[in-house]
Amino acid sequence: MKDLMKSLELSLAQVPVSVQIQLPDGRRLGASDADVRLGCKDRLSMVALAMGEIGNVGAAIVEGRVAIEGNMRQLMTAASALLKLDPTSGSGNHWWQRVIQRTRSMAAHTVAHNTRNIQFHYDLSDEFYALWLDPRRVYSCAYYRTPELTLAKAQEAKLDHICRKLDLRAGERFLDIGAGWGGLLLWAAENYGVDATGITLSKNQYAHVQRLIEERGLGARVRMKLADYRELKADQPFDKIASVGMFEHVGREQMVGYFRTVHDLLRPGGLLMNHGITAGGVDNAQLGAGMGDFIERYIFPGGELLHVSTVQQDMALGGLEMVDTENLRPHYAKTLWAWSDALEAQLDKAAAILNAQYGEEKGGKALRAYRLYLAGCALGFERGWTALHQMLAVRPDGNLQSGTMAGAQSVYPFTRDYIYAPRAGANERAKADAASHSSPVHS
Numbered sequence: 181m182k183d184l185m186k187s188l189e190l191s192l193a194q195v196p197v198s199v200q201i202q203l204p205d206g207r208r209l210g211a212s213d214a215d216v217r218l219g220c221k222d223r224l225s226m227v228a229l230a231m232g233e234i235g236n237v238g239a240a241i242v243e244g245r246v247a248i249e250g251n252m253r254q255l256m257t258a259a260s261a262l263l264k265l266d267p268t269s270g271s272g273n274h275w276w277q278r279v280i281q282r283t284r285s286m287a288a289h290t291v292a293h294n295t296r297n298i299q300f301h302y303d304l305s306d307e308f309y310a311l312w313l314d315p316r317r318v319y320s321c322a323y324y325r326t327p328e329l330t331l332a333k334a335q336e337a338k339l340d341h342i343c344r345k346l347d348l349r350a351g352e353r354f355l356d357i358g359a360g361w362g363g364l365l366l367w368a369a370e371n372y373g374v375d376a377t378g379i380t381l382s383k384n385q386y387a388h389v390q391r392l393i394e395e396r397g398l399g400a401r402v403r404m405k406l407a408d409y410r411e412l413k414a415d416q417p418f419d420k421i422a423s424v425g426m427f428e429h430v431g432r433e434q435m436v437g438y439f440r441t442v443h444d445l446l447r448p449g450g451l452l453m454n455h456g457i458t459a460g461g462v463d464n465a466q467l468g469a470g471m472g473d474f475i476e477r478y479i480f481p482g483g484e485l486l487h488v489s490t491v492q493q494d495m496a497l498g499g500l501e502m503v504d505t506e507n508l509r510p511h512y513a514k515t516l517w518a519w520s521d522a523l524e525a526q527l528d529k530a531a532a533i534l535n536a537q538y539g540e541e542k543g544g545k546a547l548r549a550y551r552l553y554l555a556g557c558a559l560g561f562e563r564g565w566t567a568l569h570q571m572l573a574v575r576p577d578g579n580l581q582s583g584t585m586a587g588a589q590s591v592y593p594f595t596r597d598y599i600y601a602p603r604a605g606a607n608e609r610a611k612a613d614a615a616s617h618s619s620p621v622h623s
Contacts, residue, residue, distance in 0.1 A: 232264035235470025268461030358426025439498025448577035
């Protein structure tokens with residue numbers, strides 16, 4: 181134990197912010213006027229701190245065994261400095277460990293398991309999420325087209341970036357897999373004139389979007405369904421499909437099947453935008469230092485991340501051709517810090533909401549978990565432990581003469597100009613498309 185304490189004192193001396201740690205016996209290590217203060221109430225949390233097991237320290241904070249003082253940005257700076265190993269380093273690569281991982285992945289991602297996992301996270305409290313998300317409640321990486329954008333404007337820029345990449349046209353059948361609180365679904369319908377279908381497993385999100393559809397008079401061409409992607413039945417294929425912040429819940433062993441399902445839902449020649457979190461390391465099954473276990477336990481049960489190279493391989497095995505990939509990793513760090521700062525500015529309101537719904541003990545744990553989750557994920561995206569990729573793919577139609585050039589076999593033009601070229605406002609474009617489009621809007 182003495183060696184551990186000495187190691188901890190040496191580590192504290194290397195941290196770029198001042199930290200003080202109170203040990204279970206009342207002794208204090210570090211600066212007396214520290215920016216960050218940690219109070220360890222038991223030896224296990226103290227050992228986890230000394231060993232650099234940051235995720236286990238986070239669990240101790242959630243459970244009330246470690247008290248914290250200081251702002252979350254400084255706390256995360258201290259946490260990263262206390263790490264002993266790269267959290268993206270490969271682990272669990274023996275054959276028997278891979279077999280266990282595959283077995284667990286298969287078992288954890290049945291329709292019933294996915295439903296429970298999604299509702300565990302997304303049905304926590306709409307009021308709570310509304311405190312720190314933008315007004316549209318877009319719960320995914322924003323797109324800071326220019327650095328000074330507000331979170332709300334950056335989220336609108338992200339929604340439009342996706343619509344532009346998909347080259348949405350009025351009257352097209354558009355599917356949003358994992359539609360959340362309806363941000364993209366409604367943006368695409370209102371600004372691009374598509375016939376839009378969204379699916380979710382969250383009862384709260386389903387009810388929220390249904391209200392918005394009714395309030396905005398969009399019932400003739402927008403619908404929301406409470407369904408797993410494997411349960412969706414379509415009378416005809418979709419022209420364009422988006423999956424935003426959803427495929428992280430699919431599971432490693434279900435990924436090829438997921439892309440095959442998307443392939444079958446997409447018309448030949450159509451476009452898919454798959455936007456989601458990817459692993460920073462090539463081989464790691466989850467983040468090390470206990471961080472992956474923390475997220476599994478408190479935030480996203482059943483969540484699994486894959487390196488972008490693995491995702492692209494699974495996409496190809498599912499019959500889809502990747503035509504464009506963009507890494508928005510620092511955009512997600514900025515998004516998460518915006519969420520974290522918004523939550524930190526309203527902790528009393530957040531506590532009141534969660535305590536009223538779950539009681540003080542469970543509500544307090546949820547709030548502590550989310551404070552650590554948002555700031556910790558921001559840190560992870562900054563450091564490259566995780567990434568965010570938008571992958572645009574096509575379902576080739578097999579016709580070598582279709583498209584803008586021989587061999588395109590899809591509506592993708594194989595240039596990026598159409599994404600960034602100046603164009604009429606989205607509403608004006610939707611009206612123009614509606615006037616010239618030969619296909620009627622499907623009801």
